[in-house]
Amino acid sequence: MDEFARIRLWTGGRQRPEWQRSRGVVVGIGDDAAVLEPDLDEAGAPRQLVWTVDTMVEEVHFNAATMDDPDIGWKALASNVSDIAAMGAEPRHALVSVSMPRTRDPERVRRLYDGLYACADRYGVAVVGGDTTSSPERLVVTVALGGAVEAGKAVTRAGALPGDLVFLTGPVGLSAAGLHWLSRAAGGFTGPVPIEAAEAAGTAALVRAHRRPQPSVVAGRLLALSGACTSLNDVSDGLASEAREIAEASGAALVIRERLLPVGGDLAAYARAAAGGDEARAGELLLGWMLGGGEDYVLLGTLDPAGADRLARAFHEAGLALHVIGAVEAGPPGVWLEPADGGPRRPVGAAGYNHFGGGREEDGDRP
Amino acid sequence: MDEFARIRLWTGGRQRPEWQRSRGVVVGIGDDAAVLEPDLDEAGAPRQLVWTVDTMVEEVHFNAATMDDPDIGWKALASNVSDIAAMGAEPRHALVSVSMPRTRDPERVRRLYDGLYACADRYGVAVVGGDTTSSPERLVVTVALGGAVEAGKAVTRAGALPGDLVFLTGPVGLSAAGLHWLSRAAGGFTGPVPIEAAEAAGTAALVRAHRRPQPSVVAGRLLALSGACTSLNDVSDGLASEAREIAEASGAALVIRERLLPVGGDLAAYARAAAGGDEARAGELLLGWMLGGGEDYVLLGTLDPAGADRLARAFHEAGLALHVIGAVEAGPPGVWLEPADGGPRRPVGAAGYNHFGGGREEDGDRP
Numbered sequence: 001m002d003e004f005a006r007i008r009l010w011t012g013g014r015q016r017p018e019w020q021r022s023r024g025v026v027v028g029i030g031d032d033a034a035v036l037e038p039d040l041d042e043a044g045a046p047r048q049l050v051w052t053v054d055t056m057v058e059e060v061h062f063n064a065a066t067m068d069d070p071d072i073g074w075k076a077l078a079s080n081v082s083d084i085a086a087m088g089a090e091p092r093h094a095l096v097s098v099s100m101p102r103t104r105d106p107e108r109v110r111r112l113y114d115g116l117y118a119c120a121d122r123y124g125v126a127v128v129g130g131d132t133t134s135s136p137e138r139l140v141v142t143v144a145l146g147g148a149v150e151a152g153k154a155v156t157r158a159g160a161l162p163g164d165l166v167f168l169t170g171p172v173g174l175s176a177a178g179l180h181w182l183s184r185a186a187g188g189f190t191g192p193v194p195i196e197a198a199e200a201a202g203t204a205a206l207v208r209a210h211r212r213p214q215p216s217v218v219a220g221r222l223l224a225l226s227g228a229c230t231s232l233n234d235v236s237d238g239l240a241s242e243a244r245e246i247a248e249a250s251g252a253a254l255v256i257r258e259r260l261l262p263v264g265g266d267l268a269a270y271a272r273a274a275a276g277g278d279e280a281r282a283g284e285l286l287l288g289w290m291l292g293g294g295e296d297y298v299l300l301g302t303l304d305p306a307g308a309d310r311l312a313r314a315f316h317e318a319g320l321a322l323h324v325i326g327a328v329e330a331g332p333p334g335v336w337l338e339p340a341d342g343g344p345r346r347p348v349g350a351a352g353y354n355h356f357g358g359g360r361e362e363d364g365d366r367p
Numbered sequence: 368m369d370e371f372a373r374i375r376l377w378t379g380g381r382q383r384p385e386w387q388r389s390r391g392v393v394v395g396i397g398d399d400a401a402v403l404e405p406d407l408d409e410a411g412a413p414r415q416l417v418w419t420v421d422t423m424v425e426e427v428h429f430n431a432a433t434m435d436d437p438d439i440g441w442k443a444l445a446s447n448v449s450d451i452a453a454m455g456a457e458p459r460h461a462l463v464s465v466s467m468p469r470t471r472d473p474e475r476v477r478r479l480y481d482g483l484y485a486c487a488d489r490y491g492v493a494v495v496g497g498d499t500t501s502s503p504e505r506l507v508v509t510v511a512l513g514g515a516v517e518a519g520k521a522v523t524r525a526g527a528l529p530g531d532l533v534f535l536t537g538p539v540g541l542s543a544a545g546l547h548w549l550s551r552a553a554g555g556f557t558g559p560v561p562i563e564a565a566e567a568a569g570t571a572a573l574v575r576a577h578r579r580p581q582p583s584v585v586a587g588r589l590l591a592l593s594g595a596c597t598s599l600n601d602v603s604d605g606l607a608s609e610a611r612e613i614a615e616a617s618g619a620a621l622v623i624r625e626r627l628l629p630v631g632g633d634l635a636a637y638a639r640a641a642a643g644g645d646e647a648r649a650g651e652l653l654l655g656w657m658l659g660g661g662e663d664y665v666l667l668g669t670l671d672p673a674g675a676d677r678l679a680r681a682f683h684e685a686g687l688a689l690h691v692i693g694a695v696e697a698g699p700p701g702v703w704l705e706p707a708d709g710g711p712r713r714p715v716g717a718a719g720y721n722h723f724g725g726g727r728e729e730d731g732d733r734p
Contacts, residue, residue, distance in 0.1 A: 060466075089400070
């Protein structure tokens with residue numbers, strides 16, 4: 001059996017045909033292209049389609065120490081699920097392209113798909129096609145994801161209005177802190193740093209946030225269907241960068257109050273540990289991860305204060321968090337931070353990761 | 368201006384917003400995900416969605432000699448358009464992911480997009496999103512393409528019946544012969560072999576077939592809407608391999624008559640030249656390219672003979688070719704060739720290119 005046959009064996013039959021049919025799959029994996037039923041809303045009208053694509057490249061988005069193969073598969077899909085969630089849509093169908101070095105044990109592809117299908121099952125995504133090619137040196141994984149949203153209900157970045165509240169659906173900075181710890185710990189291991197080492201170090205929650213992010217689909221749906229959410233982004237490139245995108249698209253200023261930012265206990269403890277007891281340095285690390293870290297995949301958005309109480313109740317009933325962290329003001333597009341120490345507000349630079357080394361990444365779904 | 372800003376400048380505004388809206392684009396490039404209107408048929412019912420993805424990797428699918436940057440962009444989209452055509456569907460919306468080495472002149476990305484958008488304009492495809500990342504060594508381009516087809520009209524590989532005719536919508540082997548010539552000519556040039564050199568050598572048509580394939584969308588639409596087409600594939604991995612896929616999916620034998628295979632004059636002439644006047648060797652080269660070459664992106668299929676005359680007229684009126692090359696027979700799935708010299712039929716091995724070196728590639732839309 002050649003490698004391709006093995007890969008087919010490992011990737012075929014992962015999702016039951018009956019389940020795929022229930023997700024509208026007419027023709028799935030194995031023909032020239034997949035055929036899918038249009039998705040209808042409760043009134044029987046066709047929903048709009050929501051499409052996104054994301055690529056993960058070895059040595060750019062992950063390396064042998066930071067991510068194990070199933071983590072790569074999980075995160076390759078999860079980053080796309082998060083983009084769909086950030087429009088208020090429901091993820092439905094995925095295409096997967098894997099370019100794998102010839103020298104790599106094909107067993108590792110099976111393990112990558114284990115993680116990808118675990119994420120697909122978690123979020124109800126039918127994998128309907130893909131492409132498998134070789135790659136001279138590096139593993140490259142691209143996932144394209146399609147979702148559905150009720151006509152006119154998608155939430156873009158462009159609707160924030162002065163007077164709106166700024167919110168987060170969860171803490172930020174955990175993934176960046178997890179990566180920080182993994183990079184320091186990497187030297188002690190060949191291959192992926194084991195989760196047991198993170199558990200021993202008290203950083204397991206941070207490492208899990210980095211390796212197995214949990215996109216905020218239910219929160220995104222509540223926000224889109226509420227009618228009160230005026231803009232929405234997922235935190236893939238860092239809170240500062242995402243806030244600036246909303247500010248620029250909406251033509252308004254976002255003011256974030258540092259004391260309102262949700263901070264996980266593990267995050268604060270790791271910042272103190274990483275700073276070697278230097279409290280000022282710990283604070284800098286913490287704020288850096290929170291504003292510039294990225295890959296947290298919680299949602300950042302703005303909402304009409306008139307709808308805030310109702311949304312807060314809906315989130316509470318769903319067991320979800322909704323943290324108000326600031327407000328939208330009239331003025332030139334930009335992001336401001338009101339420091340926790342009561343000092344004057346200061347402009348926040350966009351500190352997202354740029355693959356090419358200069359300034360922030362022009363990300364979003366932009367080729 | 369950093370590289371990402373330059374790339375954004377070069378890829379933004381390539382398609383007029385009004386035209387994109389006419390293609391159902393509600394939110395295009397620049398947000399977390401694109402939002403698209405569902406496509407309706409003439410009676411106002413939603414059409415089914417058809418999705419595919421294909422990846423091109425430097426040093427695997429092309430190299431510095433065989434393809435110039437605009438060719439890479441063209442072909443990355445065209446290979447997907449061909450998959451949509453092979454279902455009988457109409458291509459509509461594309462997502463583009465480019466992973467580019469940091470050391471590469473970003474100007475080359477602009478030229479890649481020149482070719483991709485030329486193909487998009489040719490086939491009416493709206494580019495609605497993408498991702499741009501860095502890559503340690505090699506350029507990797509992934510395109511995901513969505514199309515639409517009237518409900519129930521998509522044509523898979525699985526419907527060929529004994530008694531059906533086997534057809535091609537154009538000649539095969541040109542792309543492989545073009546690559547053969549390019550590989551021989553590569554040593555004489557730094558960078559892409561210029562088309563002028565191919566013109567001087569009489570191989571320009573072969574090189575164009577390799578670099579700028581023309582998918583068969585109109586033919587695919589005629590076939591799907593005719594109701595007479597029982598199976599359909601595009602010739603991406605070679606005639607033998609595609610025929611075997613139809614045979615296996617349909618549970619029937621495909622018999623191809625060598626003397627019915629359409630042969631372009633340029634192809635026969637180049638086979639003779641490449642064989643150095645050895646007629647037997649020229650015939651072997653020719654048949655090898657035709658059966659095993661791939662990347663021609665014509666359509667191979669089967670049709671009910673009762674509908675053949677009507678389809679032939681429709682193709683003729685559209686200025687398209689429809690070459691009957693054989694017939695479907697009952698029997699174990701397989702592909703047979705009846706030699707032009709009147710000898711006994713012989714089984715045809717699948718000679719498609721396998722990225723991992725063992726047997727044929729398990730391609731199609733299969734992750």
